[in-house]
Every structure is written in structure tokens, then in C-alpha cells.
Amino acid sequence: MSAIHPDQPLERVVAPDDVGDGSLVEDPAVRPPLVLNNRSFGELTEIVCGYAENPYPDKRLLLLLGLAALCAGVGGLMILYLIITGVGVWGLTNQVDWAWDITNFVFWIGIGHAGTLISAILCLFKQKWRTAVNRSAEAMTIFAVICAGLFPAIHVGRIWFIWMVFPLPNSNAIWPNFRSPLLWDVFAVSTYFTVSLLFWYMGLIPDMASLRDRAHRRLLGARRRGDKPALPDLIRAYVFGALSAGWRFSSRHWHRYEVAYLILAGISTPLVLSVHSIVSFDFATSVTPGWHTTIFPPYFVAGAIFGGFAMVLFLLVPARELYPNMKDILTLRHLENMAKILLVTGMMVGFAYSMEFFIAWYSGNEYESWVFAHNRAIPIWLSEDGAPYWWAYWTMIFCNVLSPQIFWKRKFRTNPLAIWIVALLVTIGMWFERFVIIVTSLHRAFIPGEWHMFYPTPVDILTFVGSCGIFLTLFLLFMRFLPIFAIAELKAVTPQAHRHHHDDEEAH
Amino acid sequence: MIAVTDYFPFLKPFLPAGLQAPPSRFRTSDGKPVAGLLAQFSTVDAACDAAEKVRDEGYTVWDLHSPFPIHGVEEVMGFKRTKLPLISGVVGLTGAGLAWLMQWWMSQNYEIIVQGKPPTAWEPFVPIIFELGVLLTAFATLGAMFAMNGLPRPHHPLFAHEPFLSASDDKFFVYIEARDPKFDMERTRALLESTSPDGEVAVIEDEEA
Numbered sequence: 001m002s003a004i005h006p007d008q009p010l011e012r013v014v015a016p017d018d019v020g021d022g023s024l025v026e027d028p029a030v031r032p033p034l035v036l037n038n039r040s041f042g043e044l045t046e047i048v049c050g051y052a053e054n055p056y057p058d059k060r061l062l063l064l065l066g067l068a069a070l071c072a073g074v075g076g077l078m079i080l081y082l083i084i085t086g087v088g089v090w091g092l093t094n095q096v097d098w099a100w101d102i103t104n105f106v107f108w109i110g111i112g113h114a115g116t117l118i119s120a121i122l123c124l125f126k127q128k129w130r131t132a133v134n135r136s137a138e139a140m141t142i143f144a145v146i147c148a149g150l151f152p153a154i155h156v157g158r159i160w161f162i163w164m165v166f167p168l169p170n171s172n173a174i175w176p177n178f179r180s181p182l183l184w185d186v187f188a189v190s191t192y193f194t195v196s197l198l199f200w201y202m203g204l205i206p207d208m209a210s211l212r213d214r215a216h217r218r219l220l221g222a223r224r225r226g227d228k229p230a231l232p233d234l235i236r237a238y239v240f241g242a243l244s245a246g247w248r249f250s251s252r253h254w255h256r257y258e259v260a261y262l263i264l265a266g267i268s269t270p271l272v273l274s275v276h277s278i279v280s281f282d283f284a285t286s287v288t289p290g291w292h293t294t295i296f297p298p299y300f301v302a303g304a305i306f307g308g309f310a311m312v313l314f315l316l317v318p319a320r321e322l323y324p325n326m327k328d329i330l331t332l333r334h335l336e337n338m339a340k341i342l343l344v345t346g347m348m349v350g351f352a353y354s355m356e357f358f359i360a361w362y363s364g365n366e367y368e369s370w371v372f373a374h375n376r377a378i379p380i381w382l383s384e385d386g387a388p389y390w391w392a393y394w395t396m397i398f399c400n401v402l403s404p405q406i407f408w409k410r411k412f413r414t415n416p417l418a419i420w421i422v423a424l425l426v427t428i429g430m431w432f433e434r435f436v437i438i439v440t441s442l443h444r445a446f447i448p449g450e451w452h453m454f455y456p457t458p459v460d461i462l463t464f465v466g467s468c469g470i471f472l473t474l475f476l477l478f479m480r481f482l483p484i485f486a487i488a489e490l491k492a493v494t495p496q497a498h499r500h501h502h503d504d505e506e507a508h
Numbered sequence: 509m510i511a512v513t514d515y516f517p518f519l520k521p522f523l524p525a526g527l528q529a530p531p532s533r534f535r536t537s538d539g540k541p542v543a544g545l546l547a548q549f550s551t552v553d554a555a556c557d558a559a560e561k562v563r564d565e566g567y568t569v570w571d572l573h574s575p576f577p578i579h580g581v582e583e584v585m586g587f588k589r590t591k592l593p594l595i596s597g598v599v600g601l602t603g604a605g606l607a608w609l610m611q612w613w614m615s616q617n618y619e620i621i622v623q624g625k626p627p628t629a630w631e632p633f634v635p636i637i638f639e640l641g642v643l644l645t646a647f648a649t650l651g652a653m654f655a656m657n658g659l660p661r662p663h664h665p666l667f668a669h670e671p672f673l674s675a676s677d678d679k680f681f682v683y684i685e686a687r688d689p690k691f692d693m694e695r696t697r698a699l700l701e702s703t704s705p706d707g708e709v710a711v712i713e714d715e716e717a
Contacts, residue, residue: 040678041575041576041677041678042677042678045575045676045677045678167610167614173617173618174618175614175615175617175618176614177620177622178611178614178615178632178633178636179620179622179625179632181635183636184635184636184639187635187636187639187640188635188639191639191640191642191643194643194646195642195643195646198646198647198650199646201650202650202653206575206576206676209676210575210676210677212676213673213674213675213676213677214673214676214677216673217670217673220670241662242660242662245654245659245660245661246659246660246661246662246663246664246667247659248573248661248664248666248667248675249573249574249575249675249676250571250572250573250657251559251571251572251573251574251577251578251581251585252571252585252587252657253657253659254574254576254577254578254581255577255581255582255587255589255590256590256592256652256653256656256657257577257653257657258577259589259590259592259593260592260596260649260650260652260653263592263593263596263645263649264646264649264650267600267642267645267646267649268642270638270642271639271642274635274638274639278635281635487575488575488576488577489576491575491576492576492577492579496551496552497552497576497578497579498552498579499552499553499556499580500553
């Protein structure tokens, strides 16, 4: 405790001089701006709708889209090949019967969690900075869940029997096993996809109405001048007109809209936690050493948030450089906040990794401790009993636990390049986390005679590349044609959105 | 009351008068039916002040259009909190109940004995009960939002008024409908003009019956 005389004035704690782009103010008396340069409502509409109405600001994005679409196409061919030939085209063996397929599934579904987290949990906590990223993170969620849903569907082998996962009446009167976590997964992932899509669509309604009105206005102008109506505007007026369902910005409508939005946020929060918990049950309810642990549900959820935020940063940091005026909406403070979340969730997964070791030792289960020591951590060049997959384990530790530690320094938290590099490392690390969990547990189980290494085939690799292509293609198309920021929500967090002279001077 | 022809004006010639909205009581100087009067504002303050005035005059069928939800608009306009959460809750619980019923019925119909546990134990049903409860709540919430707002509504007299397109950009509008029992061309116009809107108070015309 410091001994300061009550009459002695305290020196004011003010921020370091460096306030970056203006959003990094640390003075508690100053509310850091959520939108820079005092953008007016009209300017915000113009900036965000401009992204959706004009060609890419950089021609290289078009090239990237082409490349992504090519990868997606190759992935599609690989899936076709798999369906025609059978799952033997992957490197799976009798022992390692889940490998890249389920690794990719958990990887993508994890990435899909940040969107709902940002939209729902940050909404409930009234974290207004979410307006800078919620729309693109929600879009990312949907595209990631599409990629995720692909792998369990194609890994069943005979995909024409996939309908059996649903409780459909059939002539054998067979119903699914409702006690299987794999069946819970079917319900969890499909519910998650549907609810995320509804949530995203609902957020898009007013913004699509903005695009509709702008197209309509240009069409009216063309008609007055006697010009031919522009085809893109005709398409926009019809498509966005239909999708925005006649939204006319009525306050009575906004009121119900906001209540409905809050309810969707409220139910999405437990949903997002349940989905990755259920994904972890796929492993935790089995008796395989390394999987059979109670820490899995929270550990998986933390990892999902971690990986999802990394992907948001990985995509938005370059976009912020390429798109004009985006730095006014996605400020350094937003990046800093997300870097902090990376640091926190990175430490949470780090804690989970160490706790797995502790429980393996503390439980006295020799199979469990063997998996952690001899299948994962001890390098094979250190001991004859070491793990041939030591490099996968230590890649995971380096990327997920060590690399975010640089964010203890504010200099790195506010440096877009540093954030982007860590985000990339975390994305790689989170893929390896799932690979480590799945393959290192399976490749050496109870009978040493069955020990096998897993070698991916080109089909394995190209299918994963294909899923990345699908994800990136969809995301780039989204950036080209839809409002990538929630325009109405952005306007609502600007200072001019509040009544000034009135008695309720509670600062919102 | 919202009539079918509000949504689909092209049905007017085909529907009996009973299903149609009654024709407007008011006409413009050139004989067109009046749908309402519209005043435009540039700031939240001006729009809210005007709305409070309209509220205090006792109008009921009127609206405030803004590019984003205004904080505390319920009080400014004087309407009650929506009952929408009730619909979400009831449908959500129904979904959860149906999910339990489905699993119970299917499990006792096709018994899979695992570890000797009773085939219809409720505990393993919890994840799917939860998921289906959430799923139905989400559909009910979005559906109720649409239904209570009278959406989708592709046609509305306001859409024909070009300056109103700025409601999706940076302008605020107070719109008093001619259906309001207190509506009167002269007095309502005077009320709106007294709130010092941007420019003239606009007369919104209805489609010809």
C-alpha cells in the first residue's frame, strides 16, 4: 500500500504519448473512438457500400480469387475421386482410421466459432468494438462450417448412405443411436450452421436495404436522364430488394429487430459452447488414451475461440491495408483487443496442454502417460521410446503457446504485421493441435504389433487444400458483393447517433 | 389493420372490398388518395424532438424512420416493449419437448442396448434436446420478427417517394399515416411544420384504388 496523504494531489495517470491512429488513448476520461476521422452517417454508408459496389481495390485480389477457385475445383475433383473409389485413396490404415479428414473437420469447425462468439457473446457483454469485425467474422463462420461439414460427410465412405445419420423412417425400421456423440455432432453442427446463417441474414437485412436503395436511386437517376438502366444495379435492386424483405427502417420494426437480435445472441452463446463441447465428446467418450479426458470440452472451446480469432485477424489485417478508408472502421484498438484475446485464449490452451500431462501422471494411468510422454512430447532422437511425431507436438506448442506471448508488449499488439504473423502461426498451430490429438493417439495404441505411422496421400493433401480454396473463394466473393461491415450498427456507435441536449447524459 | 392489398397492390381489382383497406379519407388537390404526411430531419436530436411532439399530440398510426436503431426510441415514440420473446420462448420449449419425445419414441421402438443402460434414459438425449430447442427458437425469433413487423412487404407508398431512400443512408423521417384517427390534412401538416423539418412536409400518395 502506498502512503499518500489524503490532501496530496495524485498525479494523473495518462496514457503513453503514443496513441497510434488515435484509437489507442489510455486516458480513462477519454472514450476511444470506435470510428476514426469523425465519419458521418453518409460517409459510412458510402465507404461500406462502396466496397460492395465497386471492383476490388487491388487487382491482386482477383488473382487470389482465381487461385482460390482453382484450389476449390481441385478439391472438388479429389472428393469426386474419393466417392468413386473409396476412402482407401486417403492414407488411412486399420490403426489410424481417423487422420486428416477429422483433423480438418475439427480445424474448420473451430475457426467457425469466432464469428458467433464475436456476434453473440460480445453483443451480450455490450462490447461495442465488435461492430468492426462482426459481419466478416459471421461470414467466416458460415464458410468455415461449410468446409467443416464436408469432411464428416465424405469420410463415411459410402456417402449414398449418409441419410442414415438423420432420423428418417426407413423400411428396416431402424432408428439412429441417440447415445452416440457422433449423432449429437450431426445435430449440433447442422443446428449451428442454420442458426449462424439466420443470425447473419438478420444482421444483413438493413444493410442489404441500403444497397437496394442506392441501386434504386441510381436507376431513377438513369431513367430521368433517359439512359439505359445499368444491369448490375437492376440485379442489385431486385436481389437485395427481395432479400431485405421491404425493410423500411421503421423504429417500430427496429425495436422488435433489436429484441430478436438479442434473443438470437442469447441462444447462440450456449449454442457455440455446446457445439465444440459435443465435437470434443467424439473423442472424450471413447476409451483411447489421450482422448478419454474430462478437460476436453472447455479445452476445445477455448481452442476454437483462439483459432477463430486468429483466422479473423489473418483475413482482416491484409484487407485493412488494401481497402481504402477501412482503417477508420477497423482501428488499431480493435486489432489490439483481438491480440489480447489471442493471448488469453492461447494461455488457456497452454494451460489445457499442461493439465493433460498433470492428469496423465496424477491418474496413475500408464497408457495415458505413455501417450503423452512417448507418443507426443519426447523426441525420438532423445530416446528409443520417443515419439516419431515429436515435431508435430512441438510445432503446436511453439505456435499456440509461445508465439502469442509477444502480445504482452503493446508494441506488438498494435503492429499489424506482427499480429498477422502470429495469426498465421496460430492457424497452423491449431491444425497441428487436432493432428496431434487424433493421429498421435491412434498410431500407437494398446498392441505394439499394430503400431503404424500415418502418411498422407496426395488426395489427403489436395482435399485439404481444396477446403482452403472453398473457404477463401466464398470469403472473397463475400467481400466483393456484400457489405463487409454492419453499416447500421457502425452508425449506431458513432457519437452523433445519440441525443445530446437531453437530460439523460449517461454516456452510451 | 393491415390488408392483403397493402402487400400486393396488384390484387386490388380481384379482391372483394371486404378484404381491402378502406380507401383513404383524404385527397390531394389533384384528387389522388393520401397515404400520409412525411417530414425529413438530419439529426437524431431533431427527429426525436419531432417524434415526442407527435407522441404528445396523441397520434397512434405513425412512425419514425432512422438508418439505425435509436437508443430509447420506445420512450420517444411511446410504445410498449414487444411480446416477441414470449413467442421465442414458447416455440423453443416446444422444440425441446418434441426433441425429447422423438428420441424417446425412436429409442423404445428400436432398442439399442449399450452397457445395459435403459434404452429410454433421458440423460443421453440432452444434447439433441438442447440443439433442437435452439434451432426452433432461432426460426421462431426470426419468423416472429418478420410477422410482427408485417414483412416481407415489397410494396409501400413510402418507397415511391424518392427522398425517402435516404432513410437507409443518413436522414430521419417522421411519417404520420392518413389512417390515424387524429389525422387531418391541415392540422397534421401544421404540427409537422412546427417541428422545423428539412424542407417542405411531403404528401405521400397512395396507389389509385
